[in-house]
Amino acid sequence: xxxxxxxxxxxxxxxxxxxxxxxxxxxxxxxxxxxxxxxxxxxxxxxxxxxxxxxxxxxxxxxxxxxxxxxxxxxxxxxxxxxxxxxxxxxxxxxxxxxxxxxxxxx
Numbered sequence: 001x002x003x004x005x006x007x008x009x010x011x012x013x014x015x016x017x018x019x020x021x022x023x024x025x026x027x028x029x030x031x032x033x034x035x036x037x038x039x040x041x042x043x044x045x046x047x048x049x050x051x052x053x054x055x056x057x058x059x060x061x062x063x064x065x066x067x068x069x070x071x072x073x074x075x076x077x078x079x080x081x082x083x084x085x086x087x088x089x090x091x092x093x094x095x096x097x098x099x100x101x102x103x104x105x106x107x
Contacts, residue, residue, distance in 0.1 A: 020099070026086050027095040035086035043078075 022042075029038045085098050 023095040023099045026089050030086060030090040035090040036083060039082055039086050
């Protein structure tokens with residue numbers, strides 16, 4: 001009970017830190033690696049981390065029929081969104097400008 005309350009309060013801050021550091025990390029990594037390779041490794045690490053969280057938390061499984069429908073938009077949005085951002089940063093677009101453009105495009 002206490003852990004759940006603490007996790008609920010900490011989740012927004014953790015999300016902001018992890019999401020915002022993605023732009024900065026991309027800026028430094030793409031000078032030494034292909035942007036899409038870096039993105040594939042990053043996503044593989046996220047999948048591994050989420051698998052550990054699922055094993056520990058044991059959340060209820062979503063409706064099986066809705067799962068494929070929800071998967072494709074997520075894959076496509078993150079593929080184009082994060083892939084395009086990584087490629088843009090690799091082509092010398094500043095990470096801050098990329099983050100600003102993406103933040104403005106959500107409205």
